[in-house]
Amino acid sequence: MAAPESPQGSKWRDEKNQSIIVSGESGAGKTVSAKYAMRFFATVGGSASDTNIEAKVLASSPIMEAIGNAKTTRNDNSSRFGKYIQIGFDKRYHIIGANMRTYLLEKSRVVFQAEDERNYHIFYQLCASASLPEFKDLGLTCAEDFFYTSQGGDTSIDGVDDADDLEKTRHAFTLLGVKESHQTTIFRIIAAILHLGNLEIQGERDGDACSVSSEDEHLANFCALLGLEHGQMQHWLCHRKLVTTAETYVKNMSVQQVLNARDALAKHIYAQLFNWIVQHINKALHTTVKQHSFIGVLDIYGFETFEVNSFEQFCINYANEKLQQQFNSHVFKLEQEEYMKEGIPWTLIDFYDNQPCIDLIEAKLGILDLLDEECKVPKGTDQNWAQKLYDRHGACQHFQKPRMSNTSFIVLHFADKVEYQSEGFLEKNRDTVYEEQINILKASKYQMVADLFQDEKDAAPATSVAKGTAKISVRSARPAIKAANKEHKKTVGHQFRNSLHLLMETLNATTPHYVRCIKPNDEKLPFKWSYHDFFNRYRVLMKKRDLSKNDKKQICQTLLEDLIQDPDKFQFGRTKIFFRAGQVAYLEKLRADKFRAATIMIQKTVRGWLQRLKYKRLRRAAVVIQRYARGHRARRLAEHLRRTRAAVVFQKQFRMLRVLRAFRSVRNATVTIQAFARGMFVRRIYRRILAEHKATILQKYARGWLARTRFRRVRGATIVLQCYYRRMKARQELKALKIEARSAQHLKKLNIGMENKVVQLQRKIDEQNKEYKLLSEQLSLLTSTHSSEVEKLKKELVQYERNQRGDDNQLASLQGEMEQLRLELQKAHGERKVVEDTYAKEKGLLRKRISDLEEENALLKQEKEELNSRIRCQSEDEFAQNTVEENIQMKKELEEERSRYQNLVKEYSRLEQRYDNLRDEMTMMKQTPGHRRNPSNQSSLESDSNYPSISTSEIGDTEDVVQQVEEVGMDKAAMDMTLFLKLQKRVRELEQERKKLQNQLEKKEQESKKSQVIETKPEVASDHEDSAYNSLKENITSNASWPNSDKHIDQEDAIEAYQGMCETNRLLEAQLQEQRREHEEEVEALKNEVDAMREELEKQQQAFLQSLQLSPEAQVEFGLQQEITRLTNENLDLKELLEKLEKNERKLKKQLKIYMKKVQDFEASQAALPAERRRNERNMHVAVQRKEKDFQGMLEYYKEDEPLLIRNLITDLKPQAVSATVPCLPAYILYMCIRHADYINDDQKVHSLLTSTINGVKKVLKKHSDDFEMTSFWLANTCRLLHCLKQYSGDAGFMTQNTPKQNEHCLKNFDLTEYRQVLSHLSIQIYQQLIKVAEGILQPMIVSAVLENESIQGLSGVKPMGYRNRSSSVEDGDSYSLDALIRQLNTFHGVMSDQGLDPEIVQQVFKQLFYMINAVALNNLLLRKDVCSWSTGMQLRFNISQLEEWLHGKNLQQSGAAQTLEPLIQAAQLLQLKKKTSEDAEAICSLCTSLTTQQIVKILNLYTPVNEFEERVTVAFIRDIQTHLQERNDPPQLLLDFKHMFPVLFPFNPSSITMDSIHIPASLNLEFLQKV
DSSP states (O other): OHHHHHHHHHHHHHOOOEEEEEEESTTSSHHHHHHHHHHHHHHHTOOSSTTOHHHHHHHHHHHHHHHHEEOOSSOTTEESSEEEEEEEEOTTOOEEEEEEEEEOOOGGGGTOOOTTOOOBHHHHHHHHTTTSGGGGGGOOOOGGGSGGGSTTSOOOOTTOOHHHHHHHHHHHHHHTTOOHHHHHHHHHHHHHHHHHHTOOEEEOSSSSOEEEOTTOHHHHHHHHHHTOOHHHHHHHTSEEEEEOSSOEEEEEOOHHHHHHHHHHHHHHHHHHHHHHHHHHHHHHHOOOSOOOEEEEEEEOOOOOOOSSOOHHHHHHHHHHHHHHHHHHIIIIIIHHHHHHHHTOOOOOOOOOOOHHHHHHHHSTTSHHHHHHHHHHSTTOOHHHHHHHHHHHHTTOTTEEOOSSOSSEEEEEOSSOEEEEEOTTHHHHHHOOOOHHHHHHHHTOSSHHHHHHTOOOSSSSOOEEOOTTSOOOEEOOOSOOOOOTTSOOSSOHHHHHHHHHHHHHHHHHTSEEEEEEEOOOOTTOOOEEEEHHHHHHHHGGGSOHHHHTOSOHHHHHHHHHHHHOOOGGGEEEOSSEEEEOTTHHHHHHHHHHHHHHHHHHHHHHHHHHHHHHHHHHHHHHHHHHHHHHHHHHHHHHHHHHHHHHHHHHHHHHHHHHHHHHHHHHHHHHHHHHHHHHHHHHHHHHHHHHHHHHHHHHHHHHHHHHHHHHHHHHHHHHHHHHHHHHHHHHHHHHHHHHHHHHHTSHHHHHHHHHHHHHHHHHHHHHHHHHHHHHHHHHHHHHHHHHHHHHHHHHHHHHHHHHHHHSSSOHHHHHHHHHHHHHHHHHHHHHHHHHHHHHHHHHHHHHHHHHHHHHHHHHHHHHHHHHHHHHHHHHHHHHHHHHHHHHHHHHHHHHHHHHHHHHHHHHHHHHHHHHHHHHHHHHHHHHHHHHHHOOOOOTTSOHHHHTOOOOOOOSSHHHHHHHHHHHHHHHOHHHHTTTHHHHHHHHHHHHHHHHHHHHHHHHHHHHHHHHHHHHHHHHHHHHHHHHHHHHHHHHHHHHHHOOBOTTOSSBOOHHHHHHHHHHHHHHHHHHHHHHHHHHHHHHHHHHHHHHHHHHHHHHHHHHHHHHHHHHTSOHHHHHHHHHHHHHHHHHHHHHHHHHHHHTSOHHHHHHHHHHHHHHHHHHHHHHHHOOOOHHHHHHHHHHHHHHHHHHSOOOSOEEOOGGGHHHHHIIIIISOOGGGGTTSOTTHHHHHHHHHHHHHHHTTOHHHHHHHHHHHHHHHHHHHHHTTTOHHHHHHHHHHHHHHHHHHHHTSOOGGGOTTOOHHHHTTSOSSOOOHHHHHHHHHHHHHHHHHHHHHHHHHHHHHHIIIIISOOOSTTOTTOOOTTOTTOOOHHHHSOOOOHHHHHHHHHHHHHHHHHTTOOHHHHHHHHHHHHHHHHHHHHHHHHHOSTTOSHHHHHHHHHHHHHHHHHHHHTTOGGGTHHHHTHHHHHHHHHHHSOOSSHHHHHHHHHHOOSSOHHHHHHHHHHOOOSSTTSOOOOHHHHHHHHHHHTTOOOOSOSSOOTTOOOOOOOOOOOOOOOGGGOOOOGGGOOTTOEEO
């Protein structure tokens, strides 16, 4: 243990990396020494965490010994590869990881073993365990049955159990994290190698070809174990592919070539498996923790010389030469140079320098260079290479040529001279495998087998030593795996030389320590003592009678025979005693026990004497202390008695004074109370008298009102009684009539009366038709008069046009166009008639089809009733379940899409803000040098417009774009429009998908309801028909004859007659009802027309009476106003009629508008009216609309007043100015303005107003970015304006809750869907700003109000142990209580409620705020140890309950805000629960479902007991929690994202307020708005 202890101490002292180099010949114990060193490091520097990295480091040894060690003639467990293990340490020198590098695995041992040697241990371990159930599929037997394991003779080793070693190997695999599936694949690959060695190669007659039998059992097992295709492997084992520039040949191979190819394949498979296992061991030992330093342990093969030495022995001895050189350089050269440099007297030591031997091997044109050069020659042979060595190095002192051989050479190494046979050097150096066989292995159906043979670009990824150490690049020493059947870029010798150079660099960069293993002798007695030294060392174990003897040799023999029972453990020599391993340690133990017993005896005696001295000294001191203490107590008692007497005197005087003062104060108070009480009684009497006087007056009026109310109630009751009595009489008469109706005579009378009634109804219809014709004639007369007036105007127009000269051609063209329009109109009427005729024909065909379908429907109903009874039970459950699942999935997808969409909107708003900032900077840069100013008539609101024009014509769009480019600039006009349009398109698609899904859901629900309703309807109808039929049948059986007829009527004939009569009655009733309905509709239409004419007549009469009261000039002006009003009303009516026409008529209307525009241009060019006259007409028009017509819910303004409207209504408006009016008043005013622009069909005005409104709102929000009240106010108004645009858009889906009056306020000309989308985006931006402002106000209050506020009195003194005097965050900053937080929440709720914000949006706001409260409080709890205690859990739970009560009091329990507090509630409960037993762990895991595993473990680690009676949470309990929670798929983050924002939804919320009922206060300064 002294060898590994030295680098451990040097590492602590010098802070340098260390290396232990274990050297020695084969069998000297290098591997065991390296294991002891690693065991020492694992024990001394165990890992600080629970990773058990030291156990994994030790577990790598059984695996590497199983796959890399074998029995040789000199050692039963010889390492056939070299390894360098780096053990990494942190700053506290705990093991944090390790890394292993291997050097030159002896692959030839897989296919060949010399006499008395074995293959690698893993083959024999697997054969010894072949009887296990899990290895039945491998097809293995004993090791003697396989060629690759039986070449050395004996397959067993004395004292070694191969089956037990396999169990250790499997346990080590499991400890290092190798999966069971990978272990199984590893064993399958090893078993496949054994089967590959037993293939039977059958030669052909000519000897140049051979084959493998398709029934070969070992070939089948080999292909099955590796997942290969049997036929391909059978073919390519005996053939190879030759590729030339022209074509590819397939060539047969001889038996010897096939055997060589088979052995090469076996070696390659085993080497790849060896490299894969080393890689996985390094992965298991790898760590991400920063490495402070490392200690490397080098266990490499020792110097070897056998009867036949090949390429492997050459490389092994070359490596030992390099290690010996490093030892000489460090121990002799460097140390002596340092002594000479320091001037210390020193005698130089001569040592053997092996640099010439190393130069012979690795120098330019050395042995390795000549070997690589011969490998590059196309037809190079081992004999040619040996001849080159003779020619080149024949004169070298370390190289010799054997006398009797031309293929061998001798190298004089530092340990011995070794003769090497050159046969096989080239093949082993090339290390080639045929590409066809490798391709078959790559196509294996087992993934791990295929991965072993994948091509790699590099030999292995380089791994660097951790930061903070010497700059040493540590790379893998394994040779690269290149494509088979191709020359390697680097040969095995070249790679081995490079890896040795890297190893030397690593060793030279560290402080080396050496362990030299030496074979002592064949008897294995490594320890020896001389008799004199042994006697002096162990004389304490001898008996007194033996010491009396003079012969020390005899005394030593007697002692050893008594202490060591086995005589084989030691041997006596002439002058020394020889011991086997472990015996000297046993003697040392006996010697130490003897000394320990003597030491205990001495300690016992000395300690007793010291305790007696101490007791006597303490007793004397106690007597002195008692004496002084008793005197002190007596003096203190006397003092106490004197003070007691004095206190009694003081108390007597003080009590007397206190009682006197109390009496005086009571008396004064009594006098004062009496004075006030007497005054109060007098005033109360006066008020009672005054109240009685007023009560008499109230009683007088109340009794009168009660008397009148009683009279009305009695009168109403009388009327009700009369109604009930009359109804009773009517029922009696009806009953009598029903009894009479059952008689056959009555039926006959009824038929007679029915015929009369039909005739009367027919006459009534004729009369109504006549009235209808009269009314229609009147209507036609009115239309003719109107048309005549129109003709007169046209004639006057023609007369006027004729008077004009020079325009005859133009007039003719206009008339031609007018005639053409008339012809097109007639043609359209003709087409309309044709369409109506085809419609009538199709209607008849459809009726026939409907009758046929009704018959088929009757048959299908019967089948459906039979199937419904079977399906009903299943369909309800399945439909409900599917519906619920679809709803959940659709809601989830909708929420995801909404969140992504709102994130895009948020990003767009951020880019827009960034653009505004850049634009401001640009304007400042432009204004600074020349002090230029914008023109005063340019509106700042127009410059902020980023939205597209929404117009009904393409001409308007282009004009708006040109104007926008001219005013704002080309760069500004195209800014972010692509992003904006993409967002709009995506939103429309999502809305359509949502509507489709919603319609599908409603259809399914309706189908389920219909299936239940349809089943009940046929039953009711059938029951009704059966009851009528039965009643008729009973009447007929009781009276089988008619009273007024002499003929007897059969019962069946009567029933048939009755049924026929019923059918005719039904048809007649249906016809009559249909005619009555049509007639009522026509009459209602005519009545409406008559009422409209009557109203018009009354208005004209009123206007006439008003005009009579005016002066003649005013009468003329008033008449003009009335005429203008009438014409405008007629124009409005005509517009309403034109809107109801079909699409073809709309096209004609557009053409007509074009024609009228031409006429107006012509008139304007000929005769221009004065501007003053037009201005007077406009003023008169406005006056007429304001005076004569009722308010229609529209507001008119001039275009130049638009900036003033935006400034007074948006920019300068304060929320307090409209607090006493209707909520969201600005939104209603803006909509009324939009409605008037729609009414006059001015698309530019609509576009300008909406754009200015949106920009004004943005400007206000930017100015008041921190004002919650202002942000909430404009969020409410923006949402209300959006709801108004939806409610009055004309879409049927938004008009379901409208009143008829509200339907009159809908938009007529424009579709503002795109502006609704823009307003929706603006609402989202305002909502996000509102949340940001509220979070900024609440965030400083959360920690102190929720975590540190002591709402429960009495828990303030219960603080965690170790934190009694710690100051909280409340003392460092402002202190907020929970009441302050709730008051702030009340303020938010009151502001949003008073400003009319939708309740759904208010709920979403508080859900977001409560989530932020939960996230901030929980994150603070997870980061502070002083609040993780039981008392904090009590306070936290109480505070959360207060917040839940607040939510319940504000009716916000359905908002989901309480659910966002669930993690914080569970954290509080976790602090209060018990944390000891496994039942407590299960309870915590079942309770804390909203907390992640990391959060639960973090709280448990931070938990601090409140007093000394409570224990901390144990590590075992936390591990138990982790095992319970390991199945969870929790996110990796510990803290909650308190900036996370839920997607917001603005549900449609129509208003019940009509536009004509809204009053505009004068305080808004909107006098320029005129009601229409």
